[in-house]
Amino acid sequence: MNLNAAAPNEFSMLRVITLVTDAQGIYRLTSALCDMGVTPLANVESLSAIQSLLCELPVDVIFCEIRPECCDGLMLPSLLKKLLEAGTLEQLPCIFWTGKTTLNAPIRIVDGGRTISRKTPASQLWIKYLGGITIGALESHARLARAAGVFVEILHEGATQDLGDALRTVLLTRAQPDAKLQMRTFDSLAEDEVINALTTGEGLRFMFQPQFELLSRRVVGAEALVRWNHPRFGEIPPSVLIPLVNRLGLDLLLFSLVEMWTLRVMLALKRENIQIPIAVNASAKTICTPDFADRLAARMQQAQLPSRLLKIELTEDVPEPDELCLSASLTAIRAKGFKVSLDDFGTGAATLHLLANLSFDEMKIDGAFVRGVEQHSSSRKVIEGIVNWAGLLDLNLVAEGIEDESTIPLLHRLGCRVGQGYALARPMELDVFLDFVVQREKNQ
Known part of the structure; x- marks a missing residue:
């Protein structure tokens, strides 16, 4: 785990880390952040690594790439809540979930085989996914996290303006007293x-x-x-x-x-x-x-x-x-x-x-x-x-x-x-x- 120097820019005061488990995902997320002038302090690959890092230094934002093969990003709000209740954290980092957005048709079972519904994309039966998980499920989980006091935002990959707005919101929040x-x-x-x-x-x-x-x-x-x-x-x-x-x-x-x-x-x-x-x-x-x-x-x-x-x-x-x-x-x-x-x-x-x-x-x-x-x-x-x-x-x-x-x-x-x-x-x-x-x- 290598720590980097933050770039001198609009977001230079923010302490950002990423939670990504594969090389391509690290490259995609790091590139998106660099386009905004943000250099992550570190990338970690597990919840235990995040817990160790949070004990060493304060963090403002944790970016997680959502993937069906790894549920650490989904479990992160629960971990942060436990750390706060245990007194390990005095300030909770914000969580930004990101990932590839897809629009998939539902699968039907026909004669024991799997076939794709032939509905058009305009049909209400088409389901939107982020990182392989339905947007509806992610929104519900994010809402529960916010109700528990953990701020979670869902950012679609490539949504540069949304990313900038989200980072500015964190800047304004962190500028206030604890x-x-x-x-x-x-x-x-x-x-x-x-x-x-x-x-x-x-x-x-x-x-x-x-x-x-x-x-x-x-x-x-x-x-x-x-x-x-x-x-x-x-x-x-x-x-x-x-x-x-x-x-x-x-x-x-x-x-x-x-x-x-x-x-x-x-x-x-x-x-x-x-x-x-x-x-x-x-x-x-x-x-x-x-x-x-x-x-x-x-x-x-x-x-x-x-x-x-x-x-x-x-x-x-x-x-x-x-x-x-x-x-x-x-x-x-x-x-x-x-x-x-x-x-x-x-x-x-x-x-x-x-x-x-x-x-x-x-x-x-x-x-x-x-x-x-x-x-x-x-x-x-x-x-x-x-x-x-x-x-x-x-x-x-x-x-x-x-x-x-x-x-x-x-x-x-x-x-x-x-x-x-x-x-x-x-x-x-x-x-x-x-x-x-x-x-x-x-x-x-």
């Missing part, structure tokens, strides 16, 4: 600070993200969100804050704070003769609090607001162990006139099991599928299936995490009528949100 290391430090210090923030409101911001009818861009709802600006660590993401709140048993207190600010927004909109439903996130544990539905109804009645304007969004946290209790609580909430939504459908605990056994009015498509809808055929198929399932169950559907304007018409063609995300509007402070909704209403 967020995961900061969060580990934060998690060990923050319990008293979280308690103080929730009891005093210090550093908390309550935001509202509009939901739109995709075709007309009319505002048809919103989601209430909370942000915490820590004096040392800056803005703490919900993925860190919410588990900490739940662990401390402060989930009901946080829900009550968000609910209070949501009622303020509803009353302000009411003065403008505007009524749109606003969703507030709640864990299964919060929803199963005794008399939860009665308390909600009393608060809405006191504010002289109809229950239908407050939507309870069941988050994808680990569900209440007593599913019977959760079912009773959700039914009681709906009986009071509140709408109930299933958040992040497709990930975590938001499964077909929950949807089949519990009562909901709406489900939200997880942003991981929405963000991949243009690039990945598997994401489009999943969304089409969710749209059909929602129709069968008579559920409203919201696509969340829409980050690219170009995905909006595609989502609409797939059957999504309502959505939210940065491409439509970012979360807004209370006053900004009110002005935004009022102005949109006047311009309709």
Whole structure:
């Protein structure tokens, strides 16, 4: 294993290695990288060699050529995850899978012999492969890796522009502080600070993200969100804050704070003769609090607001162990006139099991599928299936995490009528949100 000197160019600060097992593959991949001005630090031929190398020096990107004869590239995300959990790595390298792209017809069995289907390449029966493995299978595996915190990108051989864009993305990511290391430090210090923030409101911001009818861009709802600006660590993401709140048993207190600010927004909109439903996130544990539905109804009645304007969004946290209790609580909430939504459908605990056994009015498509809808055929198929399932169950559907304007018409063609995300509007402070909704209403 020989280490090389990185070329002085746009990507010179990136530490790149390759995982290729045959001479021709090494030549192809090295040539493609050299065309971009990148000289790999090393080529390795096995997972054990990668593990040894990662113990010696930090690496930003690992390029793997996908081949049916060698599964090391497919196993690499699992190895990196284990190394991170063991404390061997402080920063995960990005993984780029590459390989030859082919379009093959399915094989049929005729009289005991193998024959090729005579469908034309335009037929939907033709299957796209990368390195001998179906693109659909690779996309599914890459999505699971990303969900586990390992960034994986699929790059088609010869796609120079995609390669350059991917390397620039890594450059921008690596230019930021090590967020995961900061969060580990934060998690060990923050319990008293979280308690103080929730009891005093210090550093908390309550935001509202509009939901739109995709075709007309009319505002048809919103989601209430909370942000915490820590004096040392800056803005703490919900993925860190919410588990900490739940662990401390402060989930009901946080829900009550968000609910209070949501009622303020509803009353302000009411003065403008505007009524749109606003969703507030709640864990299964919060929803199963005794008399939860009665308390909600009393608060809405006191504010002289109809229950239908407050939507309870069941988050994808680990569900209440007593599913019977959760079912009773959700039914009681709906009986009071509140709408109930299933958040992040497709990930975590938001499964077909929950949807089949519990009562909901709406489900939200997880942003991981929405963000991949243009690039990945598997994401489009999943969304089409969710749209059909929602129709069968008579559920409203919201696509969340829409980050690219170009995905909006595609989502609409797939059957999504309502959505939210940065491409439509970012979360807004209370006053900004009110002005935004009022102005949109006047311009309709």
